Amino acid sequence: MVNLIWLIMLVIGILISAINGQIEIVTVSAMKAAELGVEVAIELIGVMSLWLGLMRLAEEAGIVKGIARLFGPVVRLLFPTLKPDSPALGAIIMNLSANILGLGNAATPFGLKAMQELQKENPTPDTASPAMITFLALNTSCITLIPATIIGVRLKANSANPTEIIGTTIVATGCAMTSAIIVDYLFRRRATK
């Protein structure tokens, strides 16, 4: 599926550029995107190191375990396949908390860490485990309390009330997250039958 989408985007993009007589767009875009990939990765190494360092402290001090125990009942409901003391739980909870608070660049390191921990418990290393799929569904549809970036854009565009969209955003993400949880449950049940 991903292979196909990747190819389709590439082919359609090149064909349309050719039809429009602007084939040079393809060259420029490809080079720029490749450079951007390195920039993003280098930036990520910085934030990632910071948060993983902090997370190691939290782990050794027993804070991660404490948080995982606190959210235990909810997490067991959402991730029935995970062990109750799984080391992935701390990273999952930190990732979702960062998402909820709108701290995007703190969320990614915890998310990648959570995936590494989930992969250690995955019996089929080339295939997504149910816990991974649930985690990604929650991660991408997570409730957002502070859409900080877009509030900034509205502020710059001289909005009379830049924060008025916080309420609508919470409702919209709430709907998306609730349906993601329900549909994930249905898919998972169908897959294990």
Add this chain to the structure above:
Amino acid sequence: MKAIAEISRWAIPLLLLFIPVIAFLRKVPVYESFVAGAEEGFNTGVRILPFLIGMLVSIRIFVDSGALNILAHWLQPIFAYFGLDSNVAAIIPLAIMRPLSGSGALGVATQLIHQYGPDSYIGRLASTLQGSTDTTFFVLTIYFGSVGIRKYRYALKLGLLADFIGLIASIWIVTKTF
């Protein structure tokens, strides 16, 4: 609303204060442990690099070619079919862009907010949509790629479905609220 904004402002400084202090009180060698944990950051960054570049190149060529506007044009009758204001069609490029590219979607949203005004229907809808859904397709490919997962099973279907429901919910709540 103000309280939430304050929590967001204080969250990181407080984490940076309390985690090391608590760890120190529990006899953890704080600096050495921090460095040991941070070491992992480099490997992860390097591991996701090829996935980042692969996806960014394909998405960027697709977006820069103008394919998005053509696709949006095709999808317009579907919106009309559901009896939605023809105005809403202006949001289609953003809705398609959102799962693919974070910076791309922010660019489209910013342009819509400036073109229609931040306090217009489209401006509010674009703001809500931008704040409420994630770069699902992109996140999935990078996260799965970083640990070597090749078969996603129903993950992509599920993520994009949630995005679609987020879109419908955004249109509904913005129409109802303002």
